[in-house]
Amino acid sequence: MRRAGSEGAHALSSDTVKYGGDISIGEGMDLNGKRILITGGATGIGRSTATRYAAEGARVVVADINPAEGEQRVEGIRSAGGEAWYVKVDVSTESDVAAMAADADRLMGGIDAMVSAAGIAQDSLVPIDELPTENWERTIAVNLRGSYLTAKHLVPAIRKAGGGVIVMIASGCGCFRGIQHGGIWLFQGWCKWPGNDPRPSPGA
Numbered sequence: 001m002r003r004a005g006s007e008g009a010h011a012l013s014s015d016t017v018k019y020g021g022d023i024s025i026g027e028g029m030d031l032n033g034k035r036i037l038i039t040g041g042a043t044g045i046g047r048s049t050a051t052r053y054a055a056e057g058a059r060v061v062v063a064d065i066n067p068a069e070g071e072q073r074v075e076g077i078r079s080a081g082g083e084a085w086y087v088k089v090d091v092s093t094e095s096d097v098a099a100m101a102a103d104a105d106r107l108m109g110g111i112d113a114m115v116s117a118a119g120i121a122q123d124s125l126v127p128i129d130e131l132p133t134e135n136w137e138r139t140i141a142v143n144l145r146g147s148y149l150t151a152k153h154l155v156p157a158i159r160k161a162g163g164g165v166i167v168m169i170a171s172g173c174g175c176f177r178g179i180q181h182g183g184i185w186l187f188q189g190w191c192k193w194p195g196n197d198p199r200p201s202p203g204a
Contacts (some may be wrong), residue, residue: 007195032057035108035161039091039118039150042069045169046117054082061104063089064118073138091118091146092138094153101153113165116150119143 036053040046041062047069050060054077062077062084070086077084085107089100105111120142122135152164158164169195 007023007105010051030057033111035045035063035110036113036115037104037111037154038061038115039063039089039100041115042066042073042086044117046115047073049115049117050084051077054084059083059108061085061087061107062088063091063100063104065090089118091116091150092141094149097146097149097153100130101157105155105157105160110161111154111164112161114150114154114158114165115167115169117169117187118146118150119170 009075031053034053034057036058038046038050038053038060040063041050041060043066046062046064050062050073054060060077060083062073064073064086065088067086067088070088074084074086085104087100087103087107088096090096092198101111120139122139147168151168154166158166
């Protein structure tokens, strides 16, 4: 991932959008005091991201559908001296995402950045003629619709804070499969609106 506004790279594969401010998310960045929401923050890349950012001094909201693992991650961050909160969310449900955005804004006193790491890989190796339609639809709902809803409801808070960064994460496999690649196209197109500063680097 290229850092918005400066040179450098981060190990995560993502697209980045900068909204006016000079916050940077990448190697060598100063995250001290930054307020960051991370969806899918209870497990996998989201969990590692929340842990690393908190260790760098960021205040983080771990948003996830799994309360047990979400609370466990928050407890781990707090025990290491970091600031973190857990918010339950199903990113495919708009009312959930809207409530998550409001809760994160209230808990942290604003939002400087968001990391969209929520995603599922349901039956990814099943032949298409054997893939249950409901599993396909659920994957689209979480991976594609969820990315859209998260950005839609977080952008106002990020703008209100004076600018920041959106990080969209897809797996390497996602670059070759329609669902997560759809998310990449969505944000590369959306970033072309005046005033948005896209810094895409899938596969970085």
